[in-house]
Amino acid sequence: MDTNIKFRNKLSNVAANPSSNERTPLLRTGDTKLTLSNEQHSSTDSLMFSESLNSLVESSPYRKISVGMSNLLSQKYESLDYDICENKLFLTEQSIAQSKLITENSKGCLPYLQCLNSITRLAIMRWFVICMIGILTASVAILITIAIEEISKYKFAYLKSRVDECKNNKCLFTAYYFWLIFSAVPVAFGSFLVVFVAPVAAGSGIPVIKCYLNGVKVPEVVRLKTLIVKAVGVVTSVVGGLAVGKEGPMIHCGAVIAAGISQGKSTTLKKNCKIFEEFREDHEKRDFVSAGAAAGVAAAFGAPVGGVLFSLEEGASFWNQSLTWRIFFCSMISYFTLNSVLSEYHGHPGQLSYPGLVNFGRFENLDYTFKELPIYMVMGVIGGLLGALYNHLNYMLTVFRMRYVKHPVARIVEAVMVSCVGVTIAYLSTFIHDCCPYESSDVKYPVQLDCENGQYSTFWSIWFQTPEACLRSLLHDSDDIWGVLTLVIFFFAYLVLGCWTYGLSISSGLFIPTLMIGAAWGRLFGVGVSKLTMYMGFSTDSLCYSKFAIVGAAAMLGGVIRMTISLTVILMEALGNITFGLPLMLSVMIAKWIGDIFNEGLYDCHIHLASVPFLEWEPPHFSYTIFATEIMSYPVVCLKCIEKVGFIEHILKTETHNGFPVVEIKEGSYDNIHTFGSYKGLILRWQLIVLLQHKVFLETKQEEELTLKDFRDSYPRHPTIQQIHISPHERNFTIDLTPFMNQSAYTISQRASLPRIFKLFRALGLRHLPVIDDNNSVVGIVTRKDIARFRARKHGKYGLEELQVSLG
Ligand code: ATP
Numbered sequence: 001m002d003t004n005i006k007f008r009n010k011l012s013n014v015a016a017n018p019s020s021n022e023r024t025p026l027l028r029t030g031d032t033k034l035t036l037s038n039e040q041h042s043s044t045d046s047l048m049f050s051e052s053l054n055s056l057v058e059s060s061p062y063r064k065i066s067v068g069m070s071n072l073l074s075q076k077y078e079s080l081d082y083d084i085c086e087n088k089l090f091l092t093e094q095s096i097a098q099s100k101l102i103t104e105n106s107k108g109c110l111p112y113l114q115c116l117n118s119i120t121r122l123a124i125m126r127w128f129v130i131c132m133i134g135i136l137t138a139s140v141a142i143l144i145t146i147a148i149e150e151i152s153k154y155k156f157a158y159l160k161s162r163v164d165e166c167k168n169n170k171c172l173f174t175a176y177y178f179w180l181i182f183s184a185v186p187v188a189f190g191s192f193l194v195v196f197v198a199p200v201a202a203g204s205g206i207p208v209i210k211c212y213l214n215g216v217k218v219p220e221v222v223r224l225k226t227l228i229v230k231a232v233g234v235v236t237s238v239v240g241g242l243a244v245g246k247e248g249p250m251i252h253c254g255a256v257i258a259a260g261i262s263q264g265k266s267t268t269l270k271k272n273c274k275i276f277e278e279f280r281e282d283h284e285k286r287d288f289v290s291a292g293a294a295a296g297v298a299a300a301f302g303a304p305v306g307g308v309l310f311s312l313e314e315g316a317s318f319w320n321q322s323l324t325w326r327i328f329f330c331s332m333i334s335y336f337t338l339n340s341v342l343s344e345y346h347g348h349p350g351q352l353s354y355p356g357l358v359n360f361g362r363f364e365n366l367d368y369t370f371k372e373l374p375i376y377m378v379m380g381v382i383g384g385l386l387g388a389l390y391n392h393l394n395y396m397l398t399v400f401r402m403r404y405v406k407h408p409v410a411r412i413v414e415a416v417m418v419s420c421v422g423v424t425i426a427y428l429s430t431f432i433h434d435c436c437p438y439e440s441s442d443v444k445y446p447v448q449l450d451c452e453n454g455q456y457s458t459f460w461s462i463w464f465q466t467p468e469a470c471l472r473s474l475l476h477d478s479d480d481i482w483g484v485l486t487l488v489i490f491f492f493a494y495l496v497l498g499c500w501t502y503g504l505s506i507s508s509g510l511f512i513p514t515l516m517i518g519a520a521w522g523r524l525f526g527v528g529v530s531k532l533t534m535y536m537g538f539s540t541d542s543l544c545y546s547k548f549a550i551v552g553a554a555a556m557l558g559g560v561i562r563m564t565i566s567l568t569v570i571l572m573e574a575l576g577n578i579t580f581g582l583p584l585m586l587s588v589m590i591a592k593w594i595g596d597i598f599n600e601g602l603y604d605c606h607i608h609l610a611s612v613p614f615l616e617w618e619p620p621h622f623s624y625t626i627f628a629t630e631i632m633s634y635p636v637v638c639l640k641c642i643e644k645v646g647f648i649e650h651i652l653k654t655e656t657h658n659g660f661p662v663v664e665i666k667e668g669s670y671d672n673i674h675t676f677g678s679y680k681g682l683i684l685r686w687q688l689i690v691l692l693q694h695k696v697f698l699e700t701k702q703e704e705e706l707t708l709k710d711f712r713d714s715y716p717r718h719p720t721i722q723q724i725h726i727s728p729h730e731r732n733f734t735i736d737l738t739p740f741m742n743q744s745a746y747t748i749s750q751r752a753s754l755p756r757i758f759k760l761f762r763a764l765g766l767r768h769l770p771v772i773d774d775n776n777s778v779v780g781i782v783t784r785k786d787i788a789r790f791r792a793r794k795h796g797k798y799g800l801e802e803l804q805v806s807l808g
Contacts, residue, residue, distance in 0.1 A: 522552015
């Protein structure tokens with residue numbers, strides 16, 4: 001029988017009987033057909049594996065799936081391929097470049113002429129692209145901040161004038177109506193853009209960039225329209241008065257700019273500049289995206305070192321020294337560009353005193369004594385507890401949203417509702433009589449109302465400013481400005497609003513609201529400590545509420561997002577104070593440890609709720625007894641070295657897989673039902689489509705004409721198989737896949753354990769890993785989803801949990 005037909009028969013058996021789970025041998029090790037490595041572990045051993053595994057694995061992958069479960073993996077996310085495809089075309093390109101270099105050297109070119117050799121040219125191009133990413137990221141940040149400042153200026157000045165007109169409180173409600181309009185309209189517009197134009201622009205963007213750097217292709221994450229919606233959306237959200245910051249989205253903006261610039265073309269604008277073609281590969285793009293994310297942090301917080309550490313801590317699975325240099329350079333350029341332009345804009349040209357979007361201001365005296373450290377540690381504990389509570393509430397809200405707020409209009413209405421509730425809470429709080437003297441603060445829009453002359457209402461001034469300005473007041477204001485009642489109301493209002501806001505269909509950052517909540521309870525904590533020390537008769541000279549506000553803010557942020565190294569450095573750079581580093585480190589670390597006892601960081605929580613096949617840093621515990629044979633998929637859809645066009649087309653149309661092992665099948669050897677031929681290489685779906693598109697059929701002898709450029713041109717959005725026309729006549733032709741397949745793609749032995757496979761995927765950014773037996777025959781295939789399915793239970797009972805795969 002024709003081997004292709006045998007393949008098809010195997011596949012149709014599985015398709016006809018999906019409940020047999022034959023595609024997923026895991027937990028079916030008792031089934032002798034699927035226990036492949038008979039030499040290694042007999043069926044009795046396998047049964048033991050299965051038993052021990054069953055006690056560890058908590059859920060079956062085929063249980064009923066309901067929306068909003070965090071133990072799902074979505075089939076819709078594809079993987080990026082960070083492994084270089086070493087096919088014959090690639091090797092030819094390399095050897096041509098090499099021989100060119102040798103000829104130049106033998107001609108005795110002067111050193112400066114050698115600058116033109118391909119290696120140096122590539123290096124110069126890389127540095128140039130990095131520089132452009134830094135400049136453009138800073139430019140977007142500048143546009144965002146100027147837009148917010150100018151629109152807010154107009155909004156608050158107008159509202160203040162309306163409130164001032166109503167000194168006798170009789171017409172305050174008109175100011176309230178205007179306030180509602182000024183808030184709801186921009187929020188509705190921003191939400192409309194997110195819902196209908198670029199849903200991936202919702203939120204801070206940090207989770208999706210984390211996923212991208214981890215190797216997951218989140219649809220539309222680095223598109224131009226996403227950048228536009230993100231930038232416009234963050235302006236509307238901040239201007240609309242929501243409890244959001246503009247800093248988190250900058251990281252996403254930087255990443256999109258990096259992905260766009262480095263490719264030298266825009267698919268959205270249908271423009272190909274025919275430059276940087278060498279960078280049109282996943283792994284090259286990933287390096288630039290890491291740099292873009294770092295540039296975003298540098299621009300947002302004025303923290304170039306924090307940016308590098310952020311990319312290191314949160315993203316990169318792959319890291320080397322030269323990449324670190326480039327990322328650092330990108331952050332520096334971004335920091336410098338933003339600083340010089342904003343200093344000019346604020347009327348201090350050449351002073352370089354506006355390093356980031358968020359400006360915490362200068363702190364003169366942040367000295368601390370040894371005695372204070374335990375207090376800061378206690379604050380770390382509180383930060384961890386509050387952070388865990390915040391994440392839990394937000395998790396429940398997000399699940400509720402995923403289940404019940406699905407309609408696009410409902411999502412916009414919810415965003416508008418949150419902005420109206422925020423305005424109403426703010427408006428109602430202003431009726432609390434809390435006045436303070438003008439001299440003690442530098443508020444921009446002080447409202448006197450029923451306060452005595454020389455005083456202004458604290459609450460009006462809190463709400464009549466951007467969140468960044470409010471955070472600055474919390475960190476800097478003297479101890480008498482924020483009364484206890486004001487702080488308590490502010491803390492609860494922001495806790496509720498911040499928690500409700502994160503996850504709405506708007507572009508929003510998490511850093512600033514979380515820092516504000518932390519600064520508010522930090523000040524309250526300071527009040528408590530000073531009362532206690534006074535009561536105990538100790539000196540309260542060294543206690544100042546600013547320090548408590550800073551530590552509270554750091555602890556709260558650490559408790560919510562659970563970043564440690566980068567967060568501490570970001571805060572140290574943003575505060576412009578290195579001496580206060582130890583209290584920050586202590587509080588952030590302790591907050592993370594405490595928070596981790598209860599749940600995971602908010603970004604990770606959202607990643608899991610989105611069912612992304614995300615690979616953690618480490619393989620799950622207790623997984624050394626799980627072997628390749630138990631996690632691989634079987635049977636494998638393979639292609640022969642010289643394959644029929646009709647069969648390739650059929651496979652691409654009927655199968656959704658993105659990678660196919662290329663095998664050699666010796667006549668008569670195919671009867672072994674466990675193997676699929678001798679392994680020769682791996683070819684990807686999009687490569688096959690390019691081959692079909694260019695009709696490189698053996699019979700028409702066109703394969704020599706195809707170069708790597710043809711493959712790069714179709715990157716990253718390759719045509720689908722439905723867009724390729726193959727005539728019935730052409731279906732009988734054949735293609736030689738050997739020059740195009742990755743002939744040295746990584747494979748793994750069937751005896752390998754899950755942690756070994758996991759480390760290969762994580763460290764090398766793999767997409768497919770064929771499993772081979774001792775005779776180099778393909779017996780199965782493992783992809784990211786196969787290993788991402790296993791997760792160590794983080795809470796409750798220890799052990800492994802197995803995630804369910806959903807189609808949505
Ligand atoms: P990705 O979507 O990550 O780019 P993919 O589409 O090739 O890769 P997945 O969607 O991860 O593969 O695979 C879904 C399931 O199909 C996995 O269990 C995987 O092991 C299996 N699979 C992948 N490629 C093949 C193949 N060529 N033959 C048989 N099964 C495969």
